[in-house]
Amino acid sequence: MTLLSPQSASVTAQTASRGRLGDRVFSGLSRAAGINILIILAGVAAFLVVEGRAGIFGDTEEMSGSDNFLQYVGPLVFGTVYASFLALLIAAPLGVAVALFISHYAPKRVSQTLGYLVDLLAAIPSVVFGIWGITVLAPILSGNLYPWLNENLDFLPFFSGTISTSGRSMLTAGIVLAVMILPVITAISREVFLQTPRLHEEASLALGATKWEMIRQAVLPYGRSGVISGCMLGLGRALGETMAVAIILSPSDGYFWSVLTNQNSNTIASNVALKFPEAYGLDVNRLIATGLVLFGITFLVNALARRVANAGFSGADG
C-alpha cells in the first residue's frame, strides 16, 4: 500500500482516492479469501477431532465389532496405503513415459492432442471409473492376466492364493486408481520436462548423446523434483479416492498382501462410504475418526511433496 502512494500522488486527487479505495477493497477481499481457507481447514480439522474422539476413546462395547480403535483402523490404513502404492507403482513410470513422449518425441500436433486428451482423463468422474473397472476391466483381467500371474509368479506372496473370479481384487482397484492419477503425474511431468533449458539439452547432444541419453542426462535430472511432487499429488488423490474403490473392491477385515484374491483390506474412504449410511451411535464417531486418520496421512503426503518440490535442484542457475 505504501509502495503505491508516490505513484498515486502524481495523478489527480479524485482518482487517487478512488484508487486507494479500490486497493483497500481488493486487498480486503483477497485477505478474506485467504483467511477463509484457514477457517475451513481448521473447521474440518476441529470437526474430525471433536466428533472422532468418541470413536477413538469411546466404549467399544457399544460399537459393532468390539475391537479397539487401532485394531479397527489398522487394516483400513494398510488397505488405503497399499492400494495407493500399487496405483503409484503403475502410474508413475507410465505417466513419466507419456510425459516424455508428449514433450520430446511426439510431433507437435500429436503432442498437443495427446496432452489435451490426458487432461480430459482427469475430468471423468470417479464413479464412472468404478463402473468401468468392475464391468469391463475386472472380467478381462481375471480372465487373462490374473490366472497367468497366479500360475507363474505364485512364489511371490502378492500373487498367491485363490484368485477372485469376479476380478474384484486389490490389483483391479490399484489399476483403476492408477488410471485416475495418471493425468496429474503426466501433466506435471510434462510441464517440467518442457522447461528443461535448451542449453542443457544441447550440451548433452553436443557430447554425442543419443536422444534417450540426452533425456537421461539433461531432462530427467532437471525434472526430478517436479516428477516427484507430481507423484505425491497423484498419491494424495489415490489415498482419498472413494467411489471407484467402493465399487470395485470386495472388502474383508484384516491385512491381506495378496492382490488377486477376493479377500482385501478396505480403504478408509471406501469404508466410510459403505458403512456410513447404516451407521448409528458411536459407529458414526468411529468412522469420523478414521476420516481424521486419512486427513493425517494426506496431510503428511502433501507436506512431503511440498518439501521435495521446494528443495528443487540446488545451484541451478538456468
Add this chain to the structure above:
Amino acid sequence: MMLDREITMRGSSVTDESTLPGDARPTSGANRGISVFDLNIYYGDFLAVADVSMEIEARSITALIGPSGCGKSTFLRSLNRMHEVIDGARVEGSVRLDGEDLYGSGVDPVAVRRRVGMVFQRPNPFPTMSIYDNVVAGIRLNSAKLRRAETDEIVERSLRGANLWEEVKDRLDQPGSGLSGGQQQRLCIARATAVEPDVLLMDEPCSALDPISTLAIEQLMLELKENFTIVIVTHNMQQAARVSDRTGFFNIAGTGKPGRLIEIDDTKRMFSNPTEQATQDYVTGRFG
C-alpha cells in the same frame, strides 16, 4: 595491447607441427582438417546459408566473423550437425572431416558429434552434476564401464588441459554451477575435450564472460590448438585478430536473404589488406 601481442606471439610460435610437444593422443596420425564444399543450409524451405566452400586447417584456429544473422553460427553448427536439433533443418553439399563426408548416407549425427565437440555461448554445465561428473559426462556416454582410476585420470588431464585443475581440485564433488562464469566455461571446455574429439567448435564462447575470464579462455584456446582443430564464431573482432590463424567473413545481403562466406584468408591479411571491400568495411568498423 602488450598483452594482446604477447598472446599472438605465443600463438604463432606453435604453428609448426614439428615443434609440437609429444602428443599422446591415439588419433595423432589423423589430419583432422575439414573441407567444406558448396554447402547450402536450409531451415525448411528457407535458405539460411548459401554456397559456402572453405578449407579448415588442422590444429589451427579458424575464426568466423560477421554481422548478426549472417549465418555464421548456423554454419558452425552444421559442422557437427547440431543445427539438426531444429525441425526441418537440412543441408546440401558436403562437409568432410579427414576426407569422410559427415553428411554421407548412413553417417550417424551422434557419431559426428563425438568427433566434433562444441562449446556454447553461455556456459552450460549440467546443474545437477558435480564438477567431476560434468567432465566425465561425455566419457560415460561413450564407454559405459570405466574404472574409477581411469576416470580420475581423465578428469585431471581434462581439467589441467582447461587450466582449471588448480582452482577446483579440492572440490570436484561440488556442483559445477557453483563456479564463476569463466570457470564454468572452462569446465565446459574440459567436458568437451575429455572425449578427445578431433575438432572443437566454439560458438561465441566469451560473449557472456568478463575480460579477465575472456583472456583466460583465449590463452587456453592457443594451448588447445596443439591438439585440436578449433573453429570459433565471435562478434569480437579483436578476439578474432588475437587468437585465430585464419579468419572467415560472413555477410548477408538483406533480411530474408541467405548468409554467404565473403572471404576467408590468413587473419593478418584479413585485418590489414583484405581482398573484398565488404571485409575492409566490416573489420574497420564501418558497419556491423
